[in-house]
Every structure is written in C-alpha cells, then in structure tokens.
Amino acid sequence: MSLRNALFALLVVEPMTGYDLHKQFESSVGHVWHAPDSQIYPELRRMESEGLLEGEEIPWGPRGKKRQYHVTEAGKAAFRNWMDTPLEYARTRDPAHLKAAYLEWADPDAAREQLRAHIEHHTGLLGQWREKVREIEDGSSAMLNRRLANTPEADREKTSAYKIYTYEGLMSQAEAEIAWARRGLKLIDRLNG
Amino acid sequence: MSLRNALFALLVVEPMTGYDLHKQFESSVGHVWHAPDSQIYPELRRMESEGLLEGEEIPWGPRGKKRQYHVTEAGKAAFRNWMDTPLEYARTRDPAHLKAAYLEWADPDAAREQLRAHIEHHTGLLGQWREKVREIEDGSSAMLNRRLANTPEADREKTSAYKIYTYEGLMSQAEAEIAWARRGLKLIDRLNG
DNA sequence: CACCACTAACTATGTCGATAGGTAGTCTTG
DNA sequence: CAAGACTACCTATCGACATAGTTAGTGGTG
Structure with a gap:
C-alpha cells in the first residue's frame, strides 16, 4: 500500500x-x-x-x-x-542487528570491517540528507519549488517544514547507527584485547 | 538469506x-x-x-x-x-517517514494521534528491550543460559556482551524515533497556531 | 546520417513474506 | 475421560520486491 x-x-x-x-x-x-x-x-x-x-x-x-x-x-x-489512518507497525527485520547479536561467530577483523562499513554507509546518507535540508532551506530544490508553485500559499510553510522534519528524522536514525557502530568497534577491541 | x-x-x-x-x-x-x-x-x-x-x-x-x-x-x-561477509544495504522503505514527508495532507489531529502512537509503539519496544538487557545482566534469561551452557568458557563473555550490544542498538533506534515524534508534535502545534 | 544517451513503457521470473487455513498427536486438569 | 490447550508440521494463495531483460521512439553531437 x-x-x-x-x-x-x-x-x-x-x-x-x-x-x-x-x-x-x-x-x-x-x-x-x-x-x-x-x-x-x-x-x-x-x-x-x-x-x-x-x-x-x-x-x-x-x-x-x-x-x-x-x-x-x-x-x-x-x-x-x-x-x-494510523500505521500498522511491521515486525522488525534488521540484518545488521541480527548479525550483531551473534558476532561471537565472526572473525574479529571481519566484524570490525563491517562496523566500519556500517559507519561509512550511514555517514554517506547523513551527508546526502544534510545537503537536502540545505537545498530546501535556501530554496534551491527544483523538486520542492515545483511542488510549492502548485501549493496554495497558506500551505507552503507546512510543505517545506514537513520535508525538513522528515530528513531530520532520517538524520537522527543515521546518527544513532553511527554511534552504535562506534561503540561496537570499542567493544570488539575490549573483548579481543 | x-x-x-x-x-x-x-x-x-x-x-x-x-x-x-x-x-x-x-x-x-x-x-x-x-x-x-x-x-x-x-x-x-x-x-x-x-x-x-x-x-x-x-x-x-x-x-x-x-x-x-x-x-x-x-x-x-x-x-x-x-x-x-559484508552486508548489502537495502534501500529505504519506511512508511512512517514517507507519511511524515507529506503531513500537510493529513488532518492535524489525525497527525498528532499518529505521532503519539509512534511514541507509544517505540516506548513499548524500549521497555521490552530494557527488560531483556536486565535479564541478560542478572543471568535470568533462560534462552541465554541454554546458549551459554553450550558455549566454550572463553566465548561466554562475548556471547552475552554481543546480545546486550544488540539490544542497546535497538534501544537507541527507539529513543531516536521517540525524540523525533515528540519534535513532530511540537511542529504540528507551531504550524497550526 | 550514424551513433548514442535518454525517454518511455513494459514483461518475465523467482523469491520473500503475509495471511489464513488444515491435520494429527500429546498432555493436563476438572 | 472429555475438553481444551499446546506441540508439531504442513499447504495454499496472494501480493511485494529484486533482477534482468525487451522494444521503440527522441534528440543532440561528431
């Protein structure tokens, strides 16, 4: 749907x-x-x-x-x-966390590399989204400008604000993933000291 | 897979x-x-x-x-x-953030209710996971105890540590969602005077 | 005018996953 | 000893997604 x-x-x-x-x-x-x-x-x-x-x-x-x-x-x-209509929440299906739960089976170096890849992946996303927010804020987003041109004046502020709000949500998710993966790297070091 | x-x-x-x-x-x-x-x-x-x-x-x-x-x-x-083997990252498919991006189409009260449901949903998860961590930490987890009994002594610390680490990751995700939804409620108030 | 990237739309195949069943045996307890 | 909950396993159907194609026209460049 x-x-x-x-x-x-x-x-x-x-x-x-x-x-x-x-x-x-x-x-x-x-x-x-x-x-x-x-x-x-x-x-x-x-x-x-x-x-x-x-x-x-x-x-x-x-x-x-x-x-x-x-x-x-x-x-x-x-x-x-x-x-x-309220969303129905689908049950979790998260390969990264599934793997993390059984990391004792992984080679420590391979585990480290995957956490680094996790950090890199989400850092990339974070950058993309920061850029998107910047575009919306200074009015250089072609997508949003077309959208705003077809939006009644009273709703324009909302339209922009909710787009920014969405990207901010994605950014907090990415930041949480990055922080978690960094803690993971430290944990691997401690456990394989 | x-x-x-x-x-x-x-x-x-x-x-x-x-x-x-x-x-x-x-x-x-x-x-x-x-x-x-x-x-x-x-x-x-x-x-x-x-x-x-x-x-x-x-x-x-x-x-x-x-x-x-x-x-x-x-x-x-x-x-x-x-x-x-490194994970392949699937592209995003996130109904909650999809909806958030077009919230100007929703009735403000319905939007508020959905954000409150979002908070409630993730608060529930958070509680469950806090409880799981507690169980692991004080050794009352039947699942983990069976697991530890079949694990060589040298790996037992790792086994517990990675389980806790995983739940901590889920907890930061939930916390991020809750904080984001709270900001959303404030935003709706601001935009609808 | 040949080439090529792009626009435009669609098909085919296979796996994944949700949902909703069905059948048969076991074990507990009132 | 019958009822009901639980164990055990399985099927059938449908939509969602991934992946990898195909066909045909457009428009700009060397």
Missing part, C-alpha cells in the same frame, strides 16, 4: 508519466520509499482501473507518445484517508 | 525442531528478525536438501514424532561465511 501512496503524494502536485515518477523514486521520495519501475508501471495501471487515477495519451515528438496520469477525486480521498 | 542465517544462529547452539525454532522467533531472534512458521518449515527442508542441516526423526509420545535438525559442517561454514 505504501507504494500506491508514495505515487499519490507525487501525483497530487502535478500530472506525471510513469517515467517521470520512476525518476522521482531515484531522488526525493526514493529516500523514504524505494521502488523500481517494474513495480511502478503495473501499479499505475491498477490504480487507473480502480478509478483512482486517470491516464491520458500525450503525443511526444512526431511519432512517439506517453501516458500521463492525474489523480481523480476518488484518488485524493484515498490518499487523504491513508494519511489519516 | 537472513532467515536462513537466523536459523543457523539458533541451531549451532543445539539441535531443535521447526516448532522450537518457531517459538524462538516469537521472542529472542524475533526481536531482530521476524518469520512465521510457514516460512520456517520449508526453509529447513531446503537447507537440509542442500546439506547444510541434517534432520532426524525423533519419537514423541506413544505415536507422535518430530523432526530435529542439527547443523552440518557445511552449514557451519556457510554461517561463518555469512558472518564474515
């Missing part, structure tokens, strides 16, 4: 083609919900067949064409409904 | 039946990797057919029987190999 609502979130702002959406999933929404195009195209068809989207054939060049989707009223209602 | 290795992690300590394993997935390993029995039984068969486990029919009562699995040398090697 989340893919569907990620698509709604993009399409309520302006109509897009499957290809446009797929590109968004490599950047903006992709930071909180990843999806390959092989999932996007069929989902759009399904949403259309359920009356939540309407697709329109648009000529593209002399012979080409593309299909642009926009959200119907029923679609908007479905999106709002999802927004107002 | 993680399910497979979660099973290894349990089975390297002592042989178990599918049912025993399924119960473990409701408590210990289940905290980092959830799996229903409908996934466990077929996976055990698959691992057996690949020579990583060996199953043995064991009589149970006058007419009943059960199938107990133990890890083969090939299985141990596969587990150690996984332990020493």
